[in-house]
Amino acid sequence: MADMKITAEVTAGVCKFKTVIQAESDGEGKVELKITSLCPQCKRMEKTITAADPYAELFGAGDNEGESVYEKAQRLAVHKTCPVPLGILKAIEAAAGLALPVSASIEMSKGE
Known part of the structure; x- marks a missing residue:
């Protein structure tokens, strides 16, 4: 696993x-996270989601401790x-070296 720092x-x-x-x-199989948000709901994740096992999050393997x-x-x-x-999962994936740090998007439009 390549050591990498990602900002999303x-x-x-x-x-x-x-x-x-x-x-x-x-460098030991975990990804440390720092989340900063202006959203009241997402702000709750700042202290709750601070680290993750990328293999548990992405593939259901490994240890995510809950x-x-x-x-x-x-x-x-x-x-x-x-x-x-x-976005958190994409950042975990890229930081773990399991994907390239490339942007993703969803574009919405009204039908005619």
């Missing part, structure tokens, strides 16, 4: 709240369609 910025839909996720591999990112987000009342939990 997520601006969620209509609310426009910005969340910054810093993820860094500790709840996954999505389970924690749900328990903390983060809206189900909020893109922040996915």
Whole structure:
């Protein structure tokens, strides 16, 4: 696993709240996380989601010591369609060297 420090910025839909996720591999199989958000719901994740086992989060293997990112987000009342939990997972994946640090997006438009 390559040691890598990743910063991901997520601006969620209509609310426009910005969340910054810093993820860094500790070199021993875990990824340390620092989440900073202006969203009241996502702000709850700042102290709750501080580290993760990338293999447990992404593949259901390894040791995540309890709840996954999505389970924690749900328990903390983060809206189900909020893109922040996915942004956290993308940052974990890139910091662990399991994916390239490339941006992802969802573009919405009204039908005619």
